[in-house]
Amino acid sequence: MSAYLVDRIHIDLLVRFGASQFEDMAAPLAWWVTSPDGGGALRQLGEDPSYAGRVLWTENLRSVAARYPHHVSGERPGPIGLTDDEIEQYAYVDPGYTLTPLEAIHACEFLKAQSCHTTDYRDREAYRVVHATREHAIRLLPGSRGPWGWTAENVAARRRPRLTRLLVESSYGA
Structure with a gap:
């Protein structure tokens, strides 16, 4: 299975989707962050969009680096010349477009496919951000959800x- 670094705009679009929902909802997009001491806290995407984007993109970098350990910064699969420093210093830039819920679900699945090449991906904060974004998008889809059972x-x-x-x-x- 291959993996590559996603384009910056992919991250910006996911962050905008979550941040735009933050402004409009009583229950904003959020995920649980576990601290080293065993405690934790709820983090909301709208509080620091740049942080959320860095979490997502650096996990993507971590996955690609694990999949292709012989590749170095600037030469990894993905956008030509993209360096590790650019990813690690990510700051959110409004892409000027908000994904629809269905587009957001698809974008989450794509990012997950590019970021899951480590044995501990499901334990990582980025996994929780992607999962929370996808679940949030599902709740925004039109139509009845049906009965509970x-x-x-x-x-x-x-x-x-x-x-x-x-x-x-x-x-x-x-």
Whole structure:
């Protein structure tokens, strides 16, 4: 499986998605950060967008470096000439576009695929940021989420409106 450094705009777009939701929601995009002493704290993306972006991009760098240990800064797979220092000094720049929830989910999956090449990826803060962003985007998708636990009654209730609509459409040739 290959891995490469994602483009800076990919990180900026994910950060903007999370930060823009921070302004509009009672429950902003957040994740748990464990401290070395065993404690921890909740971190919100909107508090420091540059920090969140650095977490994501440096984890991507860590993954690519683990996958291709013989490659050096500026020569790793990804944007030509991108250096480790550029990634480690990331500061958020507004890309001028906010991803839709579906685009954000896809962007999270892509970043995860490029950042998961270490044995401890699921224990890393970047994993929690990506997971929180993806879950947040899912909650923003339109439509009903359905009941909490499906029953035959739930399914029957869902079928009725569809059957009625299909019958009406077929009656009028719609």
